[in-house]
Amino acid sequence: MSDPTYALELKDLRKSFGKTEIIRGASLAVKAGERVAVIGPNGAGKSTLFNLISGRFAPTSGQVLLNGQRIDGKKPFEINRMGLSRSFQITNIFPKLSVFENLRCGVLWSLGYRYTFLKFLADLDDANERAEQLMEMIKLHKKRDVLAVNLTYAEQRALEIGITIAGGANVILLDEPTAGMSKSETRRFIELIKEVTVGKTLLTVEHDMGVVFGLADRIAVVVYGEVIAFDTPEAVRANQRVQEAYLGSHVADAQVGAA
Numbered sequence: 001m002s003d004p005t006y007a008l009e010l011k012d013l014r015k016s017f018g019k020t021e022i023i024r025g026a027s028l029a030v031k032a033g034e035r036v037a038v039i040g041p042n043g044a045g046k047s048t049l050f051n052l053i054s055g056r057f058a059p060t061s062g063q064v065l066l067n068g069q070r071i072d073g074k075k076p077f078e079i080n081r082m083g084l085s086r087s088f089q090i091t092n093i094f095p096k097l098s099v100f101e102n103l104r105c106g107v108l109w110s111l112g113y114r115y116t117f118l119k120f121l122a123d124l125d126d127a128n129e130r131a132e133q134l135m136e137m138i139k140l141h142k143k144r145d146v147l148a149v150n151l152t153y154a155e156q157r158a159l160e161i162g163i164t165i166a167g168g169a170n171v172i173l174l175d176e177p178t179a180g181m182s183k184s185e186t187r188r189f190i191e192l193i194k195e196v197t198v199g200k201t202l203l204t205v206e207h208d209m210g211v212v213f214g215l216a217d218r219i220a221v222v223v224y225g226e227v228i229a230f231d232t233p234e235a236v237r238a239n240q241r242v243q244e245a246y247l248g249s250h251v252a253d254a255q256v257g258a259a
């Protein structure tokens, strides 16, 4: 039976590419409103998990449930309309449109096939209003008419988050949201992510341990295609199996030390 108290559930999820099994029975149950960081060594399968959740890949077996409903095997846009939105490491903003226009496109796109042309005209006011609200939330209201191409890198990432949340999805997937940012930009950005995802369920793939410990209520540790631990940052830090499998590496030690 599915449990709608979980915003997102993975049940014995498996994915093979050719003969190689990359995701090997991953299970995870994320409560509504939780912020979860997915960590693990390079090649552990974090991006593949995100691709399975967002519908880019269909699993070989197992289930993915969004708010208690099966979504495995559905198309990305169907999953999006059911309430899950993903932003990519590769930016998906329109460079030649302004901040406002980018957000409005995000809002209108999320309305999808649900409206006819007449309804579209009626919705336009709502979409404008929602785009203005989003602009305030991501603190780009002073850049309203600036073309996205002319924003700083950090501003572009903020815009991308605005587009990701534009449709009002309640489960948000962010792939390395602070990649490429300076330390001070990263600190500000973590606060921004926290603010704009209040009341939503957040999953991030993250390499930066400072971000992980600053953002996550719980951490899912993926090693060799399985979730070997899912617990609070403190408990994960103290977990023997995690230390052996992942945090024991020199690089991770240095990262955790810096956190």
Ligand SMILES: Nc1ncnc2c1ncn2[C@@H]1O[C@H](COP(=O)(O)OP(=O)(O)OP(=O)(O)O)[C@@H](O)[C@H]1O
Pocket: 017, 022, 040, 041, 042, 043, 044, 045, 046, 047, 048, 049
């Ligand atoms: N489309 C694909 N076809 C074949 N193999 C793939 C495909 N996508 C991923 N893989 C393989 O699956 C494994 C896991 O990759 P994945 O990108 O999910 O790991 P990751 O944990 O996100 O790694 P990183 O931290 O380096 O981004 C890798 O060995 C990768 O080569």
